[in-house]
Every structure is written in C-alpha cells, then in structure tokens.
Amino acid sequence: MTIGILGAGAMARALAKRLVAGGFTVAMSNRRGPTSLTDVVTALGPAVRAATVEQAAAHPIVIVAIPWSQLPSVLGGIRDWHDRIVIDTTNPIEPPHFTVADLEGRTSSEVVSGLVPAARLVKAFNTLTPSVIARDPREGGGHRVIFYCGNDNEAKADVDAVLTACGFAGVDLGDLAAGGRLMQFPGGSLPALNLIKL
Numbered sequence: 401m402t403i404g405i406l407g408a409g410a411m412a413r414a415l416a417k418r419l420v421a422g423g424f425t426v427a428m429s430n431r432r433g434p435t436s437l438t439d440v441v442t443a444l445g446p447a448v449r450a451a452t453v454e455q456a457a458a459h460p461i462v463i464v465a466i467p468w469s470q471l472p473s474v475l476g477g478i479r480d481w482h483d484r485i486v487i488d489t490t491n492p493i494e495p496p497h498f499t500v501a502d503l504e505g506r507t508s509s510e511v512v513s514g515l516v517p518a519a520r521l522v523k524a525f526n527t528l529t530p531s532v533i534a535r536d537p538r539e540g541g542g543h544r545v546i547f548y549c550g551n552d553n554e555a556k557a558d559v560d561a562v563l564t565a566c567g568f569a570g571v572d573l574g575d576l577a578a579g580g581r582l583m584q585f586p587g588g589s590l591p592a593l594n595l596i597k598l
C-alpha cells in the first residue's frame with residue numbers, strides 16, 4: 401500500500417523511514433515540488449517517490465506533516481477529500497518563534513478536521529520528536545507507544561494496523577475532543593512521553 405505524505409521535512413522523513421521498514425511505499429511531497437526532493441527520496445530508498453501535493457493527497461491514507469500556518473491553503477487546495485484517512489501530525493505552533501495559534505476552545509485536530517471535509521481524521525505522532533519516531537520502535541523487548549485519537553473507529557483501526565506493521569504499539573485515546581486535549585501541544589499531558597509497551 402502507498403501512503404501519501406504532505407511535507408518532506410523532519411517529521412515526514414522520520415515517518416517515511418518507519419513506513420518503509422513496515423513494508424509500505426510512500427509518496428512524499430513538499431512546497432518546492434518533486435524535483436527538489438531527489439536527494440531526500442534517494443536517501444530513503446526505492447520505496448519512496450517524490451510527488452506533487454495533489455498526487456500525495458490522492459492516496460487512501462494521507463499524512464499531514466506541514467507547518468500549522470500552511471494548513472488552510474494546502475488542505476483547502478485539494479478538491480475532494482472524500483473517504484480519505486488523514487493522519488494529522490501537526491501542532492498549532494509556528495517556528496521560528498513558536499507562536500501558539502488561537503484555537504477558540506477547540507483541539508487542534510478538530511480545527512484540522514474542518515479543513516478536510518468528508519475525510520476521516522486521526523491525530524497521531526504529534527507528541528514525539530522526529531528523532532524519536534525515526535528510531536527502531538522495538539526497544540527493550542517492547543514497542544514504542546504512539547497515541548492516536550479520532551472520531552471514526554474504522555479509520556482508527558486502519559491507522560492502528562499501519563502502526564503495528566511498523567513496529568509501534570498504538571494506544572487509542574478516544575475522540576478528537578477528549579484524546580486531542582491529552583495530545584495537545586502545548587497544554588496536553590502526553591507530549592514528549594516516550595513509552596515502551598511490553
């Protein structure tokens with residue numbers, strides 16, 4: 401199965417590495433276009449190919465790994481999100497000053513969900529740094545925990561299967577409102593918690 405990734409930075413590369421190790425192929429995209437990704441995809445190996453944002457977003461599972469400020473224009477530029485599973489890795493902060501976005505009382509993934517109408521959104525991976533995610537998730541005889549949440553149980557089951565194939569241990573935290581609050585960065589209690597499930 402090919403998984404599309406919007407973004408080709410630190411988070412996207414870490415995820416591509418783990419997805420390839422889990423047996424998936426990856427279509428990776430960025431702002432500057434596929435020709436700028438030659439070195440990146442070469443380094444990740446033959447299971448990763450460069451794509452446009454539109455091509456990456458056409459896959460059944462699409463990972464979003466771009467800066468918060470870019471989400472409305474990039475996600476809004478995709479004509480049809482129908483039935484796609486969108487994995488949201490983003491945090492509502494913007495480098496270089498890490499300004500926190502005003503979410504008007506919602507969780508960040510509830511906001512992102514509104515940008516991908518008819519898609520089924522699952523929040524995952526945002527609580528760990530790319531350097532931790534890139535590491536082999538099989539550690540100390542167990543599996544690195546990846547928290548996730550979402551409002552669609554089937555989509556969460558599909559994401560959990562991807563996590564398992566990659567060697568992670570998925571932990572379902574419920575819906576985007578309750579689970580999203582625990583995973584929220586900044587403010588939630590789970591960011592930076594690097595757990596191994598035995």
Ligand SMILES: NC(=O)c1ccc[n+]([C@@H]2O[C@H](COP(=O)([O-])OP(=O)(O)OC[C@H]3O[C@@H](n4cnc5c(N)ncnc54)[C@H](OP(=O)(O)O)[C@@H]3O)[C@@H](O)[C@H]2O)c1
Nearest residue numbers: 407408409410411430431432465466467470490491526529
């Ligand atoms: N880094 C972390 O520690 C961390 C931890 C948890 C969650 N996250 C979240 O992960 C997301 C990505 O962070 P990152 O650290 O990977 O950022 P990054 O290294 O700066 O990479 C950002 C990527 O997004 C692409 N991009 C930017 N604007 C775009 C646009 N308009 N259209 C298409 N692609 C665009 C960039 O394209 P170019 O390559 O063309 O510049 C780049 O590949 C963020 O939302 C962040 O909050 C990051």
